[in-house]
Amino acid sequence: xxxxxxxxxxxxxxxxAGPVGEVPLSQPLRGAAPRDAIVxxxxxxxxxxxxxxxxxxxxxxxxTFVVNMAINLILGADSTAGSIVGGLFAxxxxxxxxxxxxxxxxxxxxxxxxxLLYLTCVGVIVLIVFWALPEKPEGDKYNVx
Numbered sequence: 001x002x003x004x005x006x007x008x009x010x011x012x013x014x015x016x017a018g019p020v021g022e023v024p025l026s027q028p029l030r031g032a033a034p035r036d037a038i039v040x041x042x043x044x045x046x047x048x049x050x051x052x053x054x055x056x057x058x059x060x061x062x063x064t065f066v067v068n069m070a071i072n073l074i075l076g077a078d079s080t081a082g083s084i085v086g087g088l089f090a091x092x093x094x095x096x097x098x099x100x101x102x103x104x105x106x107x108x109x110x111x112x113x114x115x116l117l118y119l120t121c122v123g124v125i126v127l128i129v130f131w132a133l134p135e136k137p138e139g140d141k142y143n144v145x
Contacts, residue, residue, distance in 0.1 A: 026144040028053040028107055028135070038063050044103075045096050048112055050144040052103035057131060060100050064093050104131050109138030 023029050028051040037059030071089060075082035102112025108130055117123025
């Protein structure tokens, strides 16, 4: 009888690399395409638990920024209609923006309560830096089972 060597171990994936195929809504979508990120932004409208990847977060923020700019350009920021539509849009996306921001902070190992820094002038800069950081293993405690 001949002893065969054991098969080599499977290659290690870097931290944060997800499974191939459909990613459940409870998990962050790494390398999200713009359409997928925007769909998840609205599907997880008021979900503050869990995590969001950088691409999932930044595509959603870019989408809201572009829509807001389009409203201001088409209706005029100084017009009554522009103010009303812009205000309604801002109100409609307030909760999803806070929830995706909290999930993004969870992915960096921080609590979503850090978003209270919005209330300070310098805090917005700190939040942008936190949102831009890569995911950390400490964020696993925010995973949804």
